[in-house]
Amino acid sequence: MNPPDKCPQCGGALEERSGRYGKFMGCVNFPQCRYTFNLSEDTTNIKCPNCGKNLRFRSSSYRRFLSCSGYPGCRFAYNPGFSEHPDVFCPKCGKTLELRTDEEEKFLSCTGHPDCDFRLEWVEDTEFMEKKRNYPKCPRCNSELVKRTGKFGTFLGCSGYPDCKFSFDLEKSNQAELKCPDCGKKLEIRQGRYGPFVGCSGFPECRYIFDLRN
Numbered sequence: 689m690n691p692p693d694k695c696p697q698c699g700g701a702l703e704e705r706s707g708r709y710g711k712f713m714g715c716v717n718f719p720q721c722r723y724t725f726n727l728s729e730d731t732t733n734i735k736c737p738n739c740g741k742n743l744r745f746r747s748s749s750y751r752r753f754l755s756c757s758g759y760p761g762c763r764f765a766y767n768p769g770f771s772e773h774p775d776v777f778c779p780k781c782g783k784t785l786e787l788r789t790d791e792e793e794k795f796l797s798c799t800g801h802p803d804c805d806f807r808l809e810w811v812e813d814t815e816f817m818e819k820k821r822n823y824p825k826c827p828r829c830n831s832e833l834v835k836r837t838g839k840f841g842t843f844l845g846c847s848g849y850p851d852c853k854f855s856f857d858l859e860k861s862n863q864a865e866l867k868c869p870d871c872g873k874k875l876e877i878r879q880g881r882y883g884p885f886v887g888c889s890g891f892p893e894c895r896y897i898f899d900l901r902n
Contacts, residue, residue, distance in 0.1 A: 697723045705895055731757060732808060733779045734796075738764045743776065752810070780806045823898060824866040824875060828854045835900060842900045858884045858900055870896045 695702055695715040702713040702725065713725040730745040736756040743754040743766065753767035754776065766776045768787040776785050778798040785796045787810060798804040823833045823844060831848040833856065844856040856863055858877060866875040866886070873890040885899040 692725065695721060695723045697721055734776055734785070734808070735779060736762060736764045737774065737777065738762055778804060778806045780804055822869050822896075824869050826852060826854050827864050827866060828852055844900065858886070868894060868896050870894055 692702070694700065695717070698715060698717055698721040700715045700717040700721060702723075703716055705712055705714045715721040715723045731742050732744060732754070734743045734754065735741070736743055736758065739756060739758050739762040741756055741758040741762065743764075744757050745752055746755045753765055753769075755766075756762040756764040764774070767773055776796075777783065778785055778800065781798060781800050781804040783798050783800040783804065785806075785808075786799055788795060788797045794810045796806075796808040796810055798806040823835070825831065826833055826846040826848065829846065829848050829852045831846050831852060833844040833854075834847050836843055836845040836855075841857070841859065843858075846852040846854040854864070856866065863877065867873070868875055868888040868890065871888060871890050871894040873888055873894065875886050875896075876889050877884055878887050880899075885897055888894040888896040
């Protein structure tokens, strides 16, 4: 499903942005208009049993679930965490899919197994958010920065540790300069309603942020 040429809610132009769940198209009239179109890889090849459009992953305050990409026109949702939920069907053979767990992962599997080998990884919300984090690079060695927790709280540490011991902590002063992974401009520590966070100095053209408390 391709994004619309213009915002279907207000008629404004759409622009590509990045958020904590990946890339999306957002209306230029934000925050007055909050229309978005998901560009991430979370769209599956499982069809909505109500309208035939592809289902894609979404997240609630409780867990991830599958929802119709035709939302809000179609409000079908599949959440296996609920005791009662509708069925979804295998895109390869048409049999019912069910959520299973083995020693390594949780996944949707066809009830026609082993004759049908369809399998779709199901990553819960907390794991998913960490996989989608787009943290900046280490300013010393250019390796990936990853979130870690120490005795003084949460911080970003270089993935090249122990060869590189660089770390970034929101609560400390005189931090090393980090570059925005989306546009390359300087990142700045700002104060928000709930405390400090890091945002791009290119705002509002670039809306990249990260908050180590989440």
